[in-house]
Amino acid sequence: MAAPEIPALLAMAFRVIMDHVHASLAVDGFDDVRPAHGFAFQYLSTHSQATAVELGHHLGVTKQAAVQLVDELQHLGYVQRVPHPVDRRSRVIMLTPRGWACIQRVVNLWQDTEIRWGELIGRERLNGLRQDLVTLIVDCSGGQPVALRPVW
Amino acid sequence: MAAPEIPALLAMAFRVIMDHVHASLAVDGFDDVRPAHGFAFQYLSTHSQATAVELGHHLGVTKQAAVQLVDELQHLGYVQRVPHPVDRRSRVIMLTPRGWACIQRVVNLWQDTEIRWGELIGRERLNGLRQDLVTLIVDCSGGQPVALRPVW
DNA sequence: ACAAGACGTCAAGCGCCTTGACCATTCGAG
DNA sequence: CTCGAATGGTCAAGGCGCTTGACGTCTTGT
Numbered sequence: 001m002a003a004p005e006i007p008a009l010l011a012m013a014f015r016v017i018m019d020h021v022h023a024s025l026a027v028d029g030f031d032d033v034r035p036a037h038g039f040a041f042q043y044l045s046t047h048s049q050a051t052a053v054e055l056g057h058h059l060g061v062t063k064q065a066a067v068q069l070v071d072e073l074q075h076l077g078y079v080q081r082v083p084h085p086v087d088r089r090s091r092v093i094m095l096t097p098r099g100w101a102c103i104q105r106v107v108n109l110w111q112d113t114e115i116r117w118g119e120l121i122g123r124e125r126l127n128g129l130r131q132d133l134v135t136l137i138v139d140c141s142g143g144q145p146v147a148l149r150p151v152w
Numbered sequence: 153m154a155a156p157e158i159p160a161l162l163a164m165a166f167r168v169i170m171d172h173v174h175a176s177l178a179v180d181g182f183d184d185v186r187p188a189h190g191f192a193f194q195y196l197s198t199h200s201q202a203t204a205v206e207l208g209h210h211l212g213v214t215k216q217a218a219v220q221l222v223d224e225l226q227h228l229g230y231v232q233r234v235p236h237p238v239d240r241r242s243r244v245i246m247l248t249p250r251g252w253a254c255i256q257r258v259v260n261l262w263q264d265t266e267i268r269w270g271e272l273i274g275r276e277r278l279n280g281l282r283q284d285l286v287t288l289i290v291d292c293s294g295g296q297p298v299a300l301r302p303v304w
Numbered sequence: 305a306c307a308a309g310a311c312g313t314c315a316a317g318c319g320c321c322t323t324g325a326c327c328a329t330t331c332g333a334g
Numbered sequence: 335c336t337c338g339a340a341t342g343g344t345c346a347a348g349g350c351g352c353t354t355g356a357c358g359t360c361t362t363g364t
Contacts, residue, residue, distance in 0.1 A: 005262050006269075006278075007173075008194070008300055009285040010166040015301075016292040017159045036351090042160075053311060065352055067312070089311040089360045110157050113292075117158075120291055121284045126158075129284055132273050133161040139272055140168040140265075148160055149167075188320090205342055217321055219343070241329045241342045 021109050030102045032076050038106070039149050040069055044079065044095055045103050051090050059149050078102060173261050182254045184228050190258070191301050192221055196231065196247055197255050203242050211301050230254060 018035065025033060043058045044050055056066030070093055073079045078099035084090035095103070118126045137146055170187065177185060195210045196202055208218030222245055225231045230251035236242035247255070270278050289298055 004282060004286070005259075006266060006282055006285070007166060007169045007262055009282060009289065010162050010169070011300060012289050012298045013285050013292075014159060014162040014166060016289055016298055017162070020292060021159075051311070061351090062353060063312075064314095064354090068351075084311090087311075087361070091312080107157075110159055114158060116291070117288055121287055125280065125284060128277065129281055130156060130158055130161060132277060132281055133158070133165050134156070135273055136269055137161065137164050137168055139268070140165075140172060146164045146168055148163060203342070213320095214322060215343070216323090216345090220320075236342090239330070239342075243343080 017110075017113060020113075021106055024109055025102065025105060028105055030105065033078075033102060036069070036150065037073060037078070040073065041078075041095075041099065041103050041106075042148050044093060044099070048094070050093050051084070052093065055093065058147055060147065073099070169262075169265060172265075173258055176261055177254065177257060180257055182257065185230075185254060188221070188302065189225060189230070192225065193230075193247075193251065193255050193258075194300050196245060196251070200246070202245050203236070204245065207245065210299055212299065225251070 018038075022033075022035065025031070039059055040055060043055055047054065052067045052070050053063045055070065056063045059066060059069075061069075070079060070081070074081065077096060079093050080096055081091040082094055084092050114126065121129075170190075174185075174187065177183070191211055192207060195207055199206065204219045204222050205215045207222065208215045211218060211221075213221075222231060222233070226233065229248060231245050232248055233243040234246055236244050266278065273281075
């Protein structure tokens, strides 16, 4: 362990978790999801009526790139498109059972991680860490919501 | 603020910091550094005798990609190459004064951030956070050093 | 009613990365 | 010492994910 700078530690911590998550997903048959997909899943799971344009905006990419990503997820069986109930130009992106199963697996893995960490540093300290991170993020972002998307 | 899941918070926190850092760098005349460069700087600043192949290995890319990155940094004036003292095949990558200045600016910005956070949640809690992150990273990585490189 | 705007698509191109082949130099087993 | 294997670096071709630009379809606001 070198660099005790907190920003570096944040990056390493996230990296180490997600490496583990993707390794576990691969074992469970979700070996066709790339890291970029995760950010789409995260958005789709909390926005049931999302369109490709909205997803692109959230991810910080063009609508064309978003459509391409959705095409890929659809081909892999994680999402499907249904006609928008009122807007005939648009199509709503819906997670399939397989999509939901993958998300559930990630949530479970994150929970396992938190439990493990609770044993390591104590539940109180873990909750303190969560609380502090929220405080720092809110401060840095000026209260604006922070989009969960690739950084670099 | 949605998702109180710790992994998501780690990603958001890092994102919010680095957005700020890059915005500040741009103001200070370092407007030509891309996020990917930062990981190279981080390695070069701690490995004074680094070669392109070593850098590529650290970043997890091919040597060709690493050479291309170094070419770019050299063209921008952040690094220069000098003949390797003993190996005539190899060239050592050295940071220029401009390279060091950029790194120093980032270090200063990180220190400012830590000071600001110390005021927000208290120095003790901040040190606890640092300590806990180290603990968690060491646990997840099995003690292996974690390369600081892009995650996705 | 109609112009302006928004969703999605098609097409072309670019940036960063990869694979594959190669040369020059160094290493190491015999 | 020698010579084959391994290593640092380069050249070339191609892929993948993204961008820009233009367009058709549908919706919205005046």
